[in-house]
Amino acid sequence: MTDRPHTGPPRMADVATVAGVSMKTVSNVINGVDKVSAPTRQRVLSAIDEIGYLPNLSARNLARGRAGVIALVVPGLELPYFASLAGKVVEAAERRGWLVLIHQTGGDAATERAALEGNFAQRIDGLIVSSQTTGPEELAARASTVPLVMLGNRAFDPGTPHVDIDNHGAGKMAVQHLVAGGCRRIAMIGASSLLAPAPRTQGFLEALQEHGLPLRPDLLRQIPENTGDAGESATEDLLECVDELPDGIVAITDWVAQGVMRALLRHEVRIPQDVAVIGFDDIPYARTYYPSLTSIAPDRRQVAARALDVLDRLISHPSDRVEDVEAxxxxxxxxxxxxRTPS
Structure with a gap:
């Protein structure tokens, strides 16, 4: 490599000089053009690191005909899981030179449909959506061509790009841990309908069956929303209605679990000696609550990274047919x- 001749802020021309290549080659490397050989690409990247060159992302996006902005649509940032997930999406997007517009729907169907159509004041290149109401019919009726990746455990058509966690496996994992600790009467706060159980509830039910434990409908409680207040109210109802306390409770989220634990402690039920409690999501409060909460933790960093990988592919190769893209x-x-410690 040659010496850098310029003493001001690093420029693309300086990268080209240091790497001994043309500015066009530097541009191709920065923009991910495939026709640059691996050794040349490495020389350019080394030169970028050596002189500290920062590409003009706005200019790069403009040259590509892009806005450099994506939208993340979530039910609400007051929900700890989505607040944490949004932070991970922003971090991952920054590494790609994207800004993130965060939009809250409150779980409202009309607001979610408007978001799916890309109805934002600012132009966007792509959408990542976690929806509480969107299903195959809404996606089939979508007129927008803005690249879209769905999050969550709702049922989507095979052709819908989708990133999820194994909620079915998570439900089984929770029961297996409680059983290993000696629990035999296991309740679920936030269970879905037994007529059409959601994946996490389905995993819970299957694990009970696998361990030879009876299904006790009186130990299952649905809740109107995944909040601590709802968890506390449902647990209060459970404690009033059952003749014998459960010895383990699976809460649908950590926030719900905190309400569960509050109700138990108010009734002088010891945790975990009398009733063990497990949640989902590993929100920060789970570690600082007393007693600290056992939780099944989805890798939010991976959720964000995989959603952005899929979205980047959709944006970069819009003519490619996308089928069965599920991460x-x-x-x-x-x-x-x-x-309790497994026995």
């Missing part, structure tokens, strides 16, 4: 004070 982020069990 699944990993889970892990984080054992804390709210459950």
């Amino acid at each position: 699944r982020a990993p889970l892990r069990l984080l054992v804390r004070e709210s459950t």
Whole structure:
């Protein structure tokens, strides 16, 4: 490599000089054009690192005919899981030179449909949507051509790009952990209807069956929303209605689990000695609550990274036919004070 002749802020011309290539080659490397050989690409990248060149992302997006902005659509940032997920999406998007417009729907169907059509004041290149109401019919009726990636465990057509966690496996994992700790009467706060159980509830039910435990409808409680207040209210109802306490409770989210634990402690039920509690999501509060909450943690960083990988592919290759694009982020069990040590 040659010496850099310019003493001001690093320019593309300086990268070309240091790497011994043309400015066109530098541009091709920055913009991901495939026709640059691997050794040349490495020389350019090394030169960029050496002189500290920062590409003009706005100019690069303009040259590509892009806005450099994507939208993340979520039910609400007051929900800890989505607040944390949004942070991971912003971090991952920054590494690609994208800005993220965050839009809250409140779970309203009309607002979600408007978001699916890309109805924003600012032009966007793509959409990542976590929806509470969108299904195959709404997606089939979508007129917008803005690239779209769906998040969550709702049912979508095979051709809909989709990133999810294994909610079915998460439900099974929760029961398996409680059973390993000696629980035999296991309740679920936030269970879905038994007529059409959602994946997390389905996994819960299957795990009960696999361990030879009876299905107890009196130990299942649906809730109107995934909040601590709803979890506390449902647990209060459970405690009033059953003759014998459950010895384990699966809460549909960590926030719900905190309401569950509050109700138990108010009734002087010891956690985990009398009732063990496990949640989902591993929100930050789960670690600081007392007792600290055992939780099944989705890898939000991977959810964000995989959603952006799929979206980048859709944006970069709009003419490609996309089929069966479904990515699944990993889970892990984080054992804390709210459950018993497996026997």
